[in-house]
Amino acid sequence: MKSVISAKDIEEFIRQGRDLSQLPEDAIITPAARDLLRDLQSNGGRNYHQAPAPAQPVPQTPVTAKPVSATSSPAEIEAFFKSPALEDLKKQICEVGRRLWQRAYVDGNGGNIAIRVGDGVALCTPTLVSKGFMKPEDLCLVDLDGNQLAGGKKRTSEILMHLQIMKQQPRALATVHCHPPHATAFAVAQVEPPTCMIPEIEVFIGRVPIAPYRTPGTPEMGKLVADLVDQHNTVLMGNHGAVAWSHVSVEDAYFKMEILEAYCRTVWVASQLGQPLKTFTAEQLKDLLKIKQNLGIPDPRIGLKECELCDNNEWRPGVTCGVPAREANPAPSTHDPQAESVVQAVTDQILARLK
């Protein structure tokens, strides 16, 4: 049995008809799994899959070593940091870092990742290390003010933003920040990605607001991002990149980066094709929002009127379309001598026939 129990694991447990009291006592229970267990307790196990996860503060995470806080003794912190549960989470961070690098979402030493591992403590990536080549021993343990508690390497300077997100959004278990090029292009152009075009982004993310630019690593930048995470799990950072939080796992936070980047690339390509982009209807979006609500993912559009759901009126692609609008009789360019001579030759032939 692995040492981290997710909501999926619990659902599988129930599907197999096993008794939940058999769950290993020393395992980490993720916040989503904890919400699910609470729901199961309160409704006697009925309709557990339909209950949206309520927004609850993340409780202390039980771990194989004694849970620590910023005031624990150095020996307790070290034992916690080296516990099997933490080693497993370190491996998860290294794996997400590898995927970020392989997909070119990070450059140089850019990007950072964090997981909340208890009350007021988080595991995070070090500074000045490529995210593609991290080893578990490179990772750091910090308190929610960014003070380093354990780890041989110095923690990332951008950790403050991750911690501000965790403080502001109690459900944020994990955070991933990177610089995916297409999404970052939208952040540079200050163009908020339009909505109602592809189901995945609507269900797993929703609207992606843009936080104004501030110097990376400053508390001011972290605050501008954190101000948006009550309602949004993914935020574009003006002239910088993107960040996502998840209540499920660090891999789930990473998935949001894949979904956002694929979406921005698709919208960008679609905007070059010379046709107005088609959206699905507000009614169709409503169906997706229902799925989203059942998954416990927040969306400020839940409960909005239909006419407000797919309003992309303010969306401007911010690019000059390379494909001209279709015309009944396209006129040749007056600045292209070759085209002009071809047109002249054809015209001459037609006129000669008419004579």
Ligand SMILES: [Zn+2]
């Ligand atoms: Zn960055």
